[in-house]
Amino acid sequence: MRSDKDDLKARARIRNAALELFGAEGVAGVSLRAVATRAGVSHALVLHHFGSKEGLRKECDAYVVSLVRGGPGVEALEDTTGLAAMLEAAGPVRRYLGRAFLDGAPEAAALYDEIVDATERWLEQGVAEGWARPGEDPRARAAIYVTWLLAPLAFGEHLSRVLGLPDPHDLDATLRYSRAGVEILTRGVFADDRVLTAWEAVRKERRAR
Amino acid sequence: MRSDKDDLKARARIRNAALELFGAEGVAGVSLRAVATRAGVSHALVLHHFGSKEGLRKECDAYVVSLVRGGPGVEALEDTTGLAAMLEAAGPVRRYLGRAFLDGAPEAAALYDEIVDATERWLEQGVAEGWARPGEDPRARAAIYVTWLLAPLAFGEHLSRVLGLPDPHDLDATLRYSRAGVEILTRGVFADDRVLTAWEAVRKERRAR
DNA sequence: GCAATTGCTGACCAGCTGTACAGTACACTG
DNA sequence: CAGTGTACTGTACAGCTGGTCAGCAATTGC
DSSP, X not given: OOSSSOSSOHHHHHHHHHHHHHHHHOGGGSOHHHHHHHHTSOHHHHHHHHSSHHHHHHHHHHHHHHHHHHSSOGGGGGSHHHHHHHHTSOHHHHHHHHHHHHHTOHXXXXXXXXXXXXXXXXXXHHHHHTSBOOOSOHHHHHHHHHHHHHHXXXXXXXXXXXXXXXXXXXXXXXXXXXXXXXXXXXXXXXXSSHHHHHHHHHHHHHHHO | OOSSSOSSOHHHXXXXXXXXXXXXXXXXXXXXXXXXXXXXXXXXXXXXXHSSHHHHHHHHHHHHHHHHHHSSOGGGGGSHHHHHHHHTSOHHHHHHHHHHHHHTOHHHHHHXXXXXXXXXXXXXXXXHHTSBOOOSOXXXXXXXXXXXXXXXXXXXXXXXXXXXXXXXXXXXXXXXXXXXHHHHHHHOSBSSSHHHHHHHHXXXXXXXX
């Protein structure tokens, strides 16, 4: 080894560099050489450790997913705090996660399913205990709930720009918009049923056809 | 020209092919040759019409943005129906839009800002007219509202998979989860203020530090 | 000691990339 | 008719891509 500990093992450095670059530019837009340069190693070493670019991508997927899963423990997915912790995850990981969902990485898909399942159970329990309102379609509601909580992963940049906040991955930014989100989830936005009624009308019209 | 109208002018065919492929694989992951092949032309023609790959991308951006803007007219952005129409836009365009937001295309950013502005005014009006509840932070609420409505663009694939629906871009899929969304926006999810209170506690704790 | 393993590199390769360009076919205009 | 412009093609090219490989240096195991 070079120095006493060399900051981080090269393998981890490569993985982190890949995480940042893949998150920022997309997997296809980043060359192995770019990853290697950022990690301060030769591009051959990347192949040596991960076998192929696809191998590197899979490792990144697995790592990010394990971060989310392993962070506060499995049962943490059962409450809001766990999901909130996930949203507070470090910047590059957020970007990467958002992209992984969009690119349809199988690991990400499995994670999404898992979160929806947990959320559905959690909301069901909430209905039983009285702190959550009953919904017409619990499965769809859980899916929407999860999608909405995940949305800042994909749109965080725009969210913070619109709010005039400097750093999209800043905790303050997250706090400000999550407040608005929690407010909606608690009180709703619409004061009466007119939009719901309008939606029913659309459904009815569509069924008639 | 070849036949009477040749289906579509080559230029439009190329743009459509690019839209599909870019949306599916990302701009960096698609070669000009792939676009040309799908459009049934030589790759040199792509350059002839668009000058460069970047030129093609910009044309795609502009086209999609104009679709969204021009569809139901400017004032349509003022109501939910307009946004709903946007979500019903054709499949490839949806994928492309989602990716454009994630990639931070300037055209997409401007569109996002525009929608948030319109939504903020619209909600303000709603509060005045009594059909929308007042919110603590109207700007943040408008931003979150827009982000949530846009979220299915990025997560539509997962949404429909989780709901067991075959086609992510199917109108039926959209209808099912939008119903759940409207329900949340009308009645909320949480029956009491405990999550809101928990959020306040987090803010207080953070301010203390 | 010495052999095996591991981390790591530079040189090399075939293939694909975006782009340039000369040239063809065809429609106009004069 | 020549002349001009436009849609379109095939070929060519420099540069970068992911991946291979032989080999160096340090560590490990015996």
